[in-house]
Amino acid sequence: MSLAIVDVGSRNVKLSRIPEKDERELIGGKGIATKLLLSIPEKADLLSPENAIIFAVGPVNSFRLSGASRMTAVFKSPLTGGYGESQCGGFAPHEMALTGINALMITGRSDRPVYLVVEDGSVEVKPADHLWGLDAFETEEALRKDEGGEVIAIGQAGENLVRFACITHRRGRQFGRAGGGAVLGSKRVKAIVFKGDGESRIDREFEEFLDEQVIPKLSALQEYGTPNIMWLVNKSKSLPSYYWEKSEFDIESIDAEAMLKYFVRRNACYSCKVACGRISRTERAEVEGPEYETLYAFGSLLGNSNLKSIIEANELADRLGMDTISLGNAIGFAITLSRLGKIDERLDFGEGEKYVELVRKVAFREGVGNLLAEGVARMEKLTGVEGVHVNGLEPPAYDPRGIFGVALAYSTSPRGACHMRSCAYRPNLAGQLNRLSPEGQAQLVKELEDFYAVVDSLVYCRFLALPQIGMGWEDVARLLEISTGRKYGVEQLKRIGHMIHSMAWEFNRREGIEYGRLPSKLFEYGLRREDFERMLGEYVGLRG
Ligand code: SF4
Structure with a gap:
């Protein structure tokens, strides 16, 4: 396994082998990346050059196999101040596994926007002035045209250091949680291109095991995507709603069945026969999703039954590059603050259309968006009202009061x-x-x-x-x-x-x-x- 450490400030690229002992004991992906994170200075400032973000694949990612195109990103979270970690699927993980670089650690801060090209066992740092200011979809499109390969990119939210900015890939796949997009933004790294020319590996026996014994049990996920679980969570009184005031919601207009009205087609990560992704379209937006978590974050959590607005807010959040779970919670908390008269902005539950505009304001830190861009824990400190988070991260769609x-x-x-x-x-x-x-x-x-x-x-x-x-x-x-x-x-x-x-x-x-x-x-x-x-x-x- 090979490691590339790139200081984007000095443009220095250091290549090395990952010690065999680490390969054996830490396997790859999260294990290797976590060890590398421990090498950054203690108490490094969250958005400083000392922070690092490590992208890593593991031993299975070079396989052409269902479920095997996944990669991990580990960093010090600008949102929580602690261990930040996020995984992404799509095509980039398999592509990275074929580049000859298994772990990419980015440190420093560039004096101008850059993007990285990972190819042929090495990394090149290139100017990205022409990409800065574009959204994640536009950036990916431009780089795929210029460079080919597979691209991961930040949108304007990452550039503006929104603390829960994500990193987007192929429009609908994200390193979603904990603010990896803000770490890249702080380093002025707009995107990374992976261009692999290694051989994909195959194992027919394991493929058969998946085909015969695992995938047939995932038929609901195949048919409805992650929203298939919503009815069960709601029935179990574990679906957070009205910013954690309740644990159930009238889901009929936002559940998996309701989504069929906007359904376009299924989508998959590289070579995955589950194909759990679902493309939805309204007159204004086309998006991979909404996933169950987003139906909760922009739906039940905000008392919002307007599915169209959820789809459109989802598309905008992906395009501008923000984690929908943290964003939905920040909006929900802002509604609570508004009701308490703690902020001037007038916000309430069930205002679907308004949330779409709020998504844009957060990404550009406009008006009340600047407060929300800090995440719930900092909003709590600034207003003196208790918000809902644990160690600085806003919770997903499973209410602990029911589980x-x-x-x-x-x-x-x-x-x-x-x-x-x-x-x-x-x-x-x-x-x-x-x-x-x-x-x-x-x-x-x-x-x-x-x-x-x-x-x-x-x-x-x-x-x-x-x-x-x-x-x-x-x-x-x-x-x-x-x-x-x-x-x-x-x-x-x-x-x-x-x-x-x-x-x-x-x-x-x-x-x-x-x-x-x-x-x-x-x-x-x-x-x-x-x-x-x-x-x-x-x-x-x-x-x-
Ligand atoms: S398509 Fe779904 S099931 Fe398949 S690897 Fe991607 S996320 Fe996993």
Whole structure:
């Protein structure tokens, strides 16, 4: 595995081999990137040249295989001040895996806009003055025309250092959470082009296993995309609505069935037979999505039943480059602040059209948009009103008051309120354990965190790597053996998962961040503080 460290300030590119021991013990992707993040100076200023962003692929990403075109980005989050991490699918991950560079670490700050070209085992830094000011879609289009390859890019939100700016790829795929787009913006890196000329690898046996035993169990995801889960979450009273005042919503006009009215076609990451992406179109916008999380963030959370406005806000957020989960929460919190008379802007629930315009204002930091661009934790500090976040990250679409394990997962996820580090909502919603009890949640969350720390190091799609549908530790070990030639035992992989997860927390702790506390609103009904404390206590005992 090869590493490129690029200082965009000096234009210095340093190439090296990743030590064999790290390859073996940290696998790739998240594992390698997290170790590299630990090398940045302690307490580095969030948007300073000292911060770094590391893009990394793992051993499976050169395979032509369902679920295998994924990559990871790790950085110090401009939103939370802690461990920032995000994964993206599409075509760029497979392309990067064929460039001969497996990890790309970007440091420094350029004095003018630049983009990077990763090709043939090296990296070139090129001027991007002509791209600065374009949105992410326009940037990608221009670079694909000029350079070919696969492009990841920031929009104006990243340039304007919106703290939850994302990095966009192929319009609908994002490194969404925690503000990686602002890190690139602070370094004046507009985009990265991957041009791979290596050979794609194939393993027919594993492909057959996926085709016969895994993918058939994902038919709802194939048919409806991620919104297929909305009815179940809502039925379980776990769908946050009206900025966390309630846990259910009248979903009929925004659910998977309602989306059919705007449906154009399905979409897939490179070579993936699941094809969970769905393109929607209105007269004004075409977008990949909205994903379930966006239907929540611009829909139920804002008391908004206007699906057309959700699609259009989604398209604009993708184009300008912002994480819809954080953005929807910032808008929801602004509604609360407006109702309390804490801000001058008049905002209320159910004002779909207004939110579309607000998306633009946030990206350009105009008027009240400048406040929202700071994210909920900073809005809280500035106004003295408690918002909903855990360790600075705004929560996704799973209400801990209806799924207790999610409360623990939000606390122990190294990037703050995140449903993906453990995916604890899945076994809870499937009835594998009592979702309204603390019993067994600590063990479940720990086991899944370790599992996904390994999966994110492969880097493989968690929609397929799902123990509930039959792809568990043994299959991950098999995939690793196929891709690296090395045999891993399940217990060994569990230790590796624990180690990688602990490294992410090592980064947080040196930055002064501990397991998160939940805002008081999340204890108003359902979940009791003693339930949360019990789960956290048991979890700490298990982690040692
Ligand atoms: S399941 Fe969906 S997100 Fe995962 S690789 Fe396939 S198309 Fe991409």
